[in-house]
Amino acid sequence: MAEEDKFDAIVVGAGPAGSACAYILAKEGKNVLVLERGNSAGSKNVSGGRLYTYALELLERDMYKRAPLQRKIVREQIMLLGDRGATTIDYFNPAFGEEVPQSYSVVRAELDEWFAGEVETQGATVASGILVDELIEENGKIVGIRSGTDEMRADIVVAADGVNSLLGQKAGLFPDVRAHAVGVGVKETIELPDSLISSRFALQDNEGAARVAIGCTDGISGGAFLYTNRGSISLGIVFNPEQAAKQPRHIQDIFQDFKMHPAIQPLIEGGTSVEYGAHIVPEIGFHGIPKRLHREGFLVVGDAAQLGINTGLIIRGMDLAIVSGLAAARAILKSTAQADTGALYMQQLEELLLLANERAYQNFHNIFDISRIFGGYPKLANDAMQFLFTVDGHTPKPMLKELLGVVKKHASYGQLAADGWKAYRSL
Amino acid sequence: MTIKKLGPEELLSLDKFSVDEGHPHILVDKAICATCKARPCLIVCPARCYRLKDDQVNFEYAGCLECGTCRVVCMDKGVTSWNYPRATFGVTFRCS
Numbered sequence: 001m002a003e004e005d006k007f008d009a010i011v012v013g014a015g016p017a018g019s020a021c022a023y024i025l026a027k028e029g030k031n032v033l034v035l036e037r038g039n040s041a042g043s044k045n046v047s048g049g050r051l052y053t054y055a056l057e058l059l060e061r062d063m064y065k066r067a068p069l070q071r072k073i074v075r076e077q078i079m080l081l082g083d084r085g086a087t088t089i090d091y092f093n094p095a096f097g098e099e100v101p102q103s104y105s106v107v108r109a110e111l112d113e114w115f116a117g118e119v120e121t122q123g124a125t126v127a128s129g130i131l132v133d134e135l136i137e138e139n140g141k142i143v144g145i146r147s148g149t150d151e152m153r154a155d156i157v158v159a160a161d162g163v164n165s166l167l168g169q170k171a172g173l174f175p176d177v178r179a180h181a182v183g184v185g186v187k188e189t190i191e192l193p194d195s196l197i198s199s200r201f202a203l204q205d206n207e208g209a210a211r212v213a214i215g216c217t218d219g220i221s222g223g224a225f226l227y228t229n230r231g232s233i234s235l236g237i238v239f240n241p242e243q244a245a246k247q248p249r250h251i252q253d254i255f256q257d258f259k260m261h262p263a264i265q266p267l268i269e270g271g272t273s274v275e276y277g278a279h280i281v282p283e284i285g286f287h288g289i290p291k292r293l294h295r296e297g298f299l300v301v302g303d304a305a306q307l308g309i310n311t312g313l314i315i316r317g318m319d320l321a322i323v324s325g326l327a328a329a330r331a332i333l334k335s336t337a338q339a340d341t342g343a344l345y346m347q348q349l350e351e352l353l354l355l356a357n358e359r360a361y362q363n364f365h366n367i368f369d370i371s372r373i374f375g376g377y378p379k380l381a382n383d384a385m386q387f388l389f390t391v392d393g394h395t396p397k398p399m400l401k402e403l404l405g406v407v408k409k410h411a412s413y414g415q416l417a418a419d420g421w422k423a424y425r426s427l
Numbered sequence: 428m429t430i431k432k433l434g435p436e437e438l439l440s441l442d443k444f445s446v447d448e449g450h451p452h453i454l455v456d457k458a459i460c461a462t463c464k465a466r467p468c469l470i471v472c473p474a475r476c477y478r479l480k481d482d483q484v485n486f487e488y489a490g491c492l493e494c495g496t497c498r499v500v501c502m503d504k505g506v507t508s509w510n511y512p513r514a515t516f517g518v519t520f521r522c523s
Contacts, residue, residue, distance in 0.1 A: 018440075037511055038519065039515055039519060042520070043519045043520055043522060044443075044493060044511075044518070044520065045523065046492075046494075046520060046523040047523070082461065087512075107522055107523065108520070108523055109520055109521050109522055109523060110522075129514045129515050130514055131511055131513060131514040133513075137456065147514075164498070165493040166510070166511075175496065175500055176499070176509060177495075178499070179499045182499060184471055184473060184494065186478075186498045187475045187523060188438075189522045189523055190430070202517075210442075232522065234523075239471070240469075241471045241496055241499065241500050242469045242500070244467075244470055244499055245465060245467030245470050245471050247470070249470070250469075250470055251436060251470065251473065252438065252472055252473065252475060255433040255512070257432075259430065259432070260430070260432055263432055265428075267431060268430050269428065269430050269491075270429055271429060271430060272429060273430070273433060273521060273523055274441060274522055275441050275442060275521065275522050276433075276438040276439065276441045276442055276443075276471030277492060277520055277523040278474065278492040278494040278496070279494050280494050280495050280496055280499060307479070353464055362460045386440065387515055416517070
């Protein structure tokens with residue numbers, strides 16, 4: 001093969017991780033090929049989704065201003081669902097929308113396609129509609145990829161092929177992802193006029209709300225999300241698949257019941273369901289990251305590296321993907337000997353504080369083993385609210401006694417103590 | 428009311444698929460599924476590609492959302508091969 005047919009880098013997958021990596025490499029003059037299996041970037045992707053802006057800022061100052069972002073999130077909402085009622089905590093902070101806004105809701109088909117276009121503008125080649133089948137290995141090194149009968153070679157192959165990372169497995173870096181380490185997310189996109197979204201969520205036109213909800217999963221470890229976009233709402237649930245499999249109802253049915261919950265349905269009424277998507281997401285954070293993310297000629301970034309943070313309130317993936325793509329690009333640019341690139345990549349993941357972020361929440365997922373969070377406690381909150389707000393002319397019951405009764409209905413003191421201890425240990 | 432509970436077929440009809448006729452990207456061994464007691468796929472496949480038919484697990488790849496859940500939860504390895512659809516085939520998300 002002629003030398004000019006060889007690329008400096010081949011990036012597999014034009015999601016945020018792959019595009020971030022390719023963007024920086026191409027900007028620094030590297031000859032980069034990005035291969036995307038979808039007909040366009042983003043066409044195979046599903047996420048909640050919200051992007052924390054700092055990651056794009058790390059990549060390039062003010063880049064977010066060019067991005068097709070939806071609404072800047074200034075309302076953070078936590079919803080505890082009862083059978084029919086709901087208790088919602090609504091935290092409004094306009095500061096989240098000032099200066100460089102903290103986060104935006106995003107639609108992946110738009111975001112990823114834009115990002116891939118930015119990569120092309122920097123001089124990289126983005127080839128969509130190409131599925132990478134195999135890695136080419138020579139003398140213990142990864143030297144390229146195979147797609148059908150085509151072979152393409154590069155000094156380095158960056159696997160940004162998503163949470164299922166078949167390439168990382170083929171490189172022998174890690175086994176298949178395990179069920180306990182992921183969540184399965186389902187989502188409906190519902191079109192709704194922008195003005196209705198703004199008024200229903202008490203937002204200015206360019207502002208957005210992000211909501212998490214518990215108590216809507218039939219007791220399965222998991223939770224729902226709602227993001228306001230421009231002209232649409234993303235509504236979904238992420239389930240622990242192992243627990244879901246041990247109960248009788250299909251997750252689709254549980255999701256549809258959530259959609260029709262009296263506290264949810266009015267938010268989307270008048271809208272039109274336009275898409276149904278599903279995806280698995282890394283759920284256990286630091287402990288889910290494979291020990292080996294590189295070998296000679298090969299790096300793993302983004303979801304493929306199982307980078308994710310879920311605190312129940314904060315759900316992160318795309319920002320970590322972008323930072324890891326940046327880390328990979330910096331490592332490749334710094335590397336003078338091919339064998340060192342992997343170590344440099346891990347060093348960059350530290351320097352960019354990605355691993356520090358993962359470590360900070362490393363035991364957090366243990367909280368999700370507390371089963372009452374997903375059923376008993378949200379019900380408890382709503383029963384307490386019902387008691388506190390009920391006026392019917394009868395002699396009011398003694399408040400403390402009645403509230404303790406509500407608590408006892410859902411959890412014994414022993415259970416409360418055990419759950420509290422577990423939560424304390426996880427934080 | 429414009430918002431309604433949608434059934435499995437209605438949900439998938441919202442999506443755009445290009446089915447690679449004759450080339451299933453996921454292979455399922457029904458003999459293994461026949462002895463599987465847990466059958467997590469029946470509950471957790473978001474597209475309900477796995478359904479019971481005459482007491483047997485029946486797999487239909489046409490509406491697959493390519494999420495990978497079946498592969499991850501399949502303990503008895505009835506999913507014998509899991510790949511992405513060939514290029515240009517499968518689901519195309521436009522607004523997710």
